[in-house]
Amino acid sequence: MPYLIILFRRITQAVGLLFAVAILNFSLIHMAPGDIVSTLVGEMGGASPETIAQLRKSFGLDLSFPEQLWIYLKHVAQGDLGTSVYYNQPVISLILDRVPATGLLVMTALVLSLTVGTTLGVLSARYPRSWLAAAVNVLSLFGFAAPVFWSGLMLLLLFASVIPIMPAGGFYDIVNGGTGWRKALDIAHHLVLPATSLALIFLALYSRLSRASMLEVMGSDYVRTARAKGLRESTVLFKHALRNALIPVVTVAGMQFSAMLAGAVLVEAVFTWPGLGQLAFESILRRDNQLLLGILMLSAVLVTVGNLLTDLLYRMIDPRIQIDA
C-alpha cells in the first residue's frame, strides 16, 4: 500500500483516538472531589459564600457536566486548550514554557538509556561469561528494582551532599547562572542527575532486551554466513546482528515513551526541574483542570506520534516489514 495512504489512515485513526482520550480525561478529572475554587479559597485562608459562588460562575464550574464537556470539546477542536484558572494564563503558553525543560530531560534520558543500554547489552551478549555481563545483570536488577524517585533522592544525597559536585535541583543557577554558553553549561550541569535518574530504569530495560535479542540473532544463519564470508567481527556484530536485534528495542522504546514521561513527573518533583511533569503534578493537587487536561492532551499526542514514528522506523530498519500488516 502506498506510504501516503497508510500515513493518512494512521493519522485519521490517531485523531479519533485523541478525541476519545479527550472525553475520557475530562470525565475522569470531573469525578475527582473538590475543585480549583477550593484550592484558591484554601490558599487565601477563606472566602465568603458570595465570593465562592462568583468564582465558580466565572470559571464555568456552575454549568452541568455535559455543558462543560461540550464547551471543552468545542475549544479543543478549534485548537484552544483554554485558560489555567490558577495562573490566569493560556494553557498553551504555560505548556510551551515547560516543554523545553521536559523535552531536554526526556530526550537526554532516552538517548542515554538507549545508547548505553544497547551498548552494554551487545557487549554482554558478545562476552556472555565475562565480568561485564555479570555487571550488566546486576545493573539491570538494580535499575528494575529501584523506584525512580528513590534512586533520584540517593543520587541527590550522594552528589549534592556527601560529594557536593552537583547542584541540588533546579534548571539553572538563578543567581550566578550567566548567559549564552555559560548558561548552557550550567543547564547541562543541572541536567546530569535528573537525566541519570530517569535513564537508569530504562537503561536496565534496554540492556536486557538488546542482550536477549542479540543472543538470539547471533545464533541465526545469516550471522553464521557473514562470519563464514570472513567479515570482521565488528562488522558482523554491528552491521548484521545489531540491526536486526534493534527491532524489539525500538518497539519497546516507542511504547516506553509514555512511561518515560510518567517517570519524568517524579524526577522533576525530586529535582525541582521546572518541566511539564511538575506542572502536571501541581495542577492535579490544585484541580487546575484546564491545565491538567491540556498536559494530558499533549501527552496523548506525543505518545500517538511516538507510536506512529515507531511503525515507520520499523520499515526503515527492516524493509521486509509490511507497515500495513
Place this chain on the structure above:
Amino acid sequence: MKPKALFLSAFVGAILIASSGGVMPAHAQTKTLVVGTASVLRHVNPALQAAPVNQVGAQIFASPLRFDKDWNPQPYLAQSWSFQDDGKSLLLRLVPDATFHDGRPITSEDVAFSIMAIKALHPFNTMLAPVERVDTPSPTLAIIRLKHEYPALLLALSPALCPILPKHIYGDGQDLRTHPRNVDRPIGSGPYRLTAFEPAQHVTLEKYPGFFIKDRPKIDKLVFRVIPDPVVQMLEMERGNVHMMVGIMTAAQVDQAAKVPKISVIEKGGDAIGPVGWLEFNLRRKPYDDVRVRRAIAYAIDKDFIVKNLHRGASQVATGPIANGSPFYSDRVEKYKLDLDKSNRLLDEAGLKRNPQGTRFVMNIDYQPGIPDNYMVIAHYLRSQLRKVGVDVSVRVSPDFPTWAKRVSNWEHETTVSGAFMWGDPSIGVHRTWVSSNIRQGVIFSNTQGYSNPTVDAMLAEATQQRDLTKRKAIYAGFQKILADDVPVAFTHVWSRRWAVNKDLTDLPLGIWGTVVPLDQIDFKR
C-alpha cells in the same frame, strides 16, 4: 572521530561539567540574598490574598504602617497617625516625598483606592468591613472613616495585609483580580522592584533606588527561590546557596539544621501569624453533640507527647483559639492535661459503655493534608491513643487539599485535625471560626464544626469595637474560657515560628510578622 576518542571526549566533558564549580562564580559583586520557599505564586498582589503572596508582596508594595516586636505600630508610608471622632476616624499623614517604582508620587488617592479595593476583594472580608470610606483632603492626608470603633484597624494596615497600590496603574478600569500587572511589571513603592517572575522557579527583585527610607534596603538583589522538597531546601541551606528559609519548618528540618554550623534556627518573631492546631468535632453528629464526650477526648490526648515527640519541639501546647504570642492570649482556662481515668469516667457518664471487645464507639478522623508531620501525625497518633479509652479511630486520608476541603466544608466529616492562623488581631483571623454567623456550608475555614453560642457571638462583636485594651483583653479571656469549657474542638498545638537562617546574616526580621515584612534592614555581616 573514532568511537574510542568520542567516548573519551564525552567522559572528560562530563567530568569537567560535573566538577565545574567554575560554571558559577562563588561570590557575585552585588549583595544577593536568596530566600527559599515552597510556595509557587500565582501573582504578587497582596490586595487579593494574604499567604503566600504577601511574603513577596511586602517587598514590592509599601503599606501605611509596620510593627515592632512589641506590637507597637511604627511609621512606614504614614509618618504619623491618630484616631479622632471618638475612634471612628483614623488620620494618616503620608511621607511627603515617597514615590512608586515608576517615579510617580504616592498620594492619599492611592491610599483610598487601595483600602477600598482590599475591602472589596480581600478574602478576609471582615478585616476592613467597618471602613465606610476614605477621605482625601490633601495629597498627603488620608482619613479612614469607620462605621464604628475598630481597634484592629492599625494591624490591618500592616505590610502583610495592606499594600498601597498605584491608582494610575491598578485603577484603570480592569478587574483587579485578573489585572495583568499583578504578574507582569507590578508597580509598588516597597524597597524592591520585580525583575523576573518565573512562578515554578523564582521571583527575583532588585533594590529600588528611590525607596523613601534613606539607605535602605541594604541588599541589592533579593531572590525567592522555589524549592518544594524539604530535603532539598535544607541541602541548599547547608551549601550556602540559600540564606534563609521561610514558611513552617518540619521537625526533620529542625533536626537537620541543628547539625549544620552555619545555620541558625530562629525561634523569635511572627507572633501575629499565630497558627493554632486542633481536633475539630462536627457538633451536628452524635456522639460529638455531647460536651462530655468532647471533654473526654480532650482529656485523652497527650498534648505534651504531640509537641515533644511527634513535632520534636517544633510546636508548643495550645490551650485555646488564640496563640500564646498574642497580647490577648489567656491561659486561665481548663487545659485538659492527660487524664485517662477522667476521660473514661466522662464517657461512661455519657452512656458510651464498652462492648465485649472494649470498644465504646468508632471515630472517623480526617486531617488537612499539607505538611506531613503537622496534622497527619496527630491523626495517626490518636488511633493508638484513643484506643486506651475505648474509642476505635479510623483515619480517612485526603490525597489533596480540595478533597479534604470538600468533605469538611460540606460537613461530611465526623472529626478533623486542622487549624487556623490568627493574622494579627483575633477579629481578623480568629472570630471567623467561632461566630455562628459564619456557619456556612461549602465554605472552608469557616465555622465548619457548627459551634453556636450566643454569649460568644456577643462577646466577639463587642471585642471588635472595644478600644480599651484592658477591657478587650478581659473579653477575650472570657471567650477563651468559654471555648475551653465547651470544647467545640480539642486544642492540640501552636506551630512554632521557627525559621532557618544563615549565620552570615544580621538585622533579622524579628517583629510580630516574622519574615512577612519588607526585608529592607537585613544585611550580610561581611
